[in-house]
Amino acid sequence: MNNPSKDYQKLIAENSSLKQRIEKLKKAAESGNMGANTVQSDKKFDAIFQCSPDVITITDASSGSLLDVNDSFIQLTGYSREEVIGSSTKELNIWGSIEDRERIVNQLKSGTNVDKVELTFRTKNGELRQMLFSSRLVEVDGRQLSIAITHDVTERNMTEEKLLESEEKYTTVLEDMEDVYFEVDIRGNIAFVNTSSCKKSGYAKEELLGMP
Structure with a gap:
């Protein structure tokens, strides 16, 4: 049987590795081995990810495991980061409709981006929220990741x-x-x-x- 604690630590290490890669890019730019524009792009992504009022998630496309979520995800769903990292949104029962999840996954696998689709998500306490969901697949170091941005439209x-x-x-x-x-x-x-x-x-x- 897999040790959940070890699996979680492994994912934390992978995330740490991604952050270290950004640091290496910065050093490479300083040494003249890489253009400054690439470093600026990484900085901008990190700033947007951390500061965005919208929910942003990074998921391993092959396993469905969440690799990282921003603070807006934590605030909206009520889950802690420890509960989320390494789990899938299916395991967390976040999707209001499992059929919606399957449809989104199949659309991304077919190579089609998902743009501003209104879906229902479930928080940790069972509250249903109406969300405007966008996602696309990107490749990082030979690994396919799903980047999703979700805007809460419940009050609207x-x-x-x-x-x-x-x-x-x-x-x-x-x-x-x-x-x-x-x-x-x-x-x-x-x-x-x-x-x-x-x-x-x-x-x-x-x-x-x-x-x-």
Whole structure:
């Protein structure tokens, strides 16, 4: 039986190796063996990874094991870094729908990037969050990694739903009014009429809409 502690330590060592590679790139640039642009690119990636308000994960594409996650992932999901590194998102039961996971994995394997797909993710305490998910495969030192960036749109979706409910209630009130009520657009054409307007004018709603 595999020792989970040893597996975790192995993954930590691999991550440390990747960070050491960045340091070597810096030294190579200083010695003139590599362009400074490459080092600047590595620095920018590290800064974006650590500071991004969006969730960013780096996954081993062959095993599905998480190699690294940023602080936003920890804050959103409620998992500790120790719980996450070396585990797969499937094992952590993060996907709201396992079918979504399989579809995303198959799409990436086919060579097609995933861009801004709305999915449901599950946090450690079981809360479901609506996420806008993007991912692509990259090769680093001969190893295929999945880089994913996920934006939480839960609050945005809730706000949109409340606005829609409010608009529906507003429309219902206007439709039930006995008084004539209509609205015009910026060109002065009728954009909305209530039922009373139709009854008292003798026109159907379709005929009134668009009239100047």
